[in-house]
Amino acid sequence: MPLDCETLKGMATSLALVTECDVIKNGMLRLATPFRYPDGSQIDLFLGSPPGLVFDDIRVTDLGQTAAYLFDLQLKPWATFKRKQIVEDVCKTLSVTQDGGELLVRLKKEELATSSLSDAMVRVAQACIRTADIAYTQRLRAPASFKDEVEEFISSDGIDVESGLVVPGRFNKDVPVDFRIKGRRIKSLILTLSTQNNAAAHGVSNEVFRRWYDLEPQRANYQFLTLFDSTNNSIRDDDLARIGEVSTVLAFPAQQEAVMEAIAA
């Protein structure tokens, strides 16, 4: 049976396991699947016999793309015993072979026309997903952002937090705010202020000031709160004073209790 896109589409597209098919440089077929890596990109599987191998040794392989995905996150799956063990366990469960950075299943030529192909594709794709999830098992590459920490703190007290919204401001412009919170009597808009970068701190502070200035028409509806990161000293005092002219400025986490009192009011 010829190994080409049209034949494959007939066998696999009807199973919705292939959304696109093309031929790569080494002659293998590249099959885009509906499965996704954590960043949203589609998982590719490659089908065929790599150069130098006998035609009967047909592989369904990720050609190392999952390892490359993790490498982009500064995680080499082969770098620690723990990661190797996770990949080995995944492969064992799914009867998938690990060959260097590749995850693959070998098929006989006669198995192509049977359900073995779709079964192999699903197993390799699942191995890709589970291996890519190593990213979640590590300590987060990024320490939680300041904004995340604030949201976590507020919501841990059972207060509903609306995040990532825009509010109409001056000049017919929508102004992004970090959080909107409804207290017992008062509604609050919150902007967070944090940067590890001293050179950028003044610009970030000016942006907070600009947003409060543009939100002036909303002052009758909300209290304006600026929460700045008290764990570093990158924000200048004069910038905080300026922001204090247009909003209530509180240090977080240093003034946690005051923050909670203000938003629950």
Place this chain on the structure above:
Amino acid sequence: MNRREFEQLRDLPDKRVSADIVWTAPRDGKPNLIFEQVELENSLGLDVVINGTFKPDIPSVTFNFVLRGVGPICRVDVNGTIHGDAGRTHKHDLRRETDPRNSVPTAVARADLEGKSARDVWNDLCERAKIEHAGTFSDPQGGG
């Protein structure tokens, strides 16, 4: 890092890479060729490194910028995995503070890079991102 800080770094005119770009083939990573931890010198003092992956069988190349301790902030993929409407050749960059932990999920198409060699993609990237590369670039496809 937020979008504003990212743009400040992106637009900074004095960025420089002094190191050579040399691709290696780690035994446990085959068939990929990689380079890693190439420092992006910048006057903001941000600890940014570049890594890259070249997949010779496809071929496909990725250049990835990582703010150490935070995660990836920008990436160019040529003939890589399909990323929504951006297709196989696209550029990811930081839009939200949470993007690094999700491997910068927002991408825009860069169809103009399709079919280009790793060296040409690198040169294009350096030019657009205002990076002076003072070292050498070893072509992963051979040819020095």
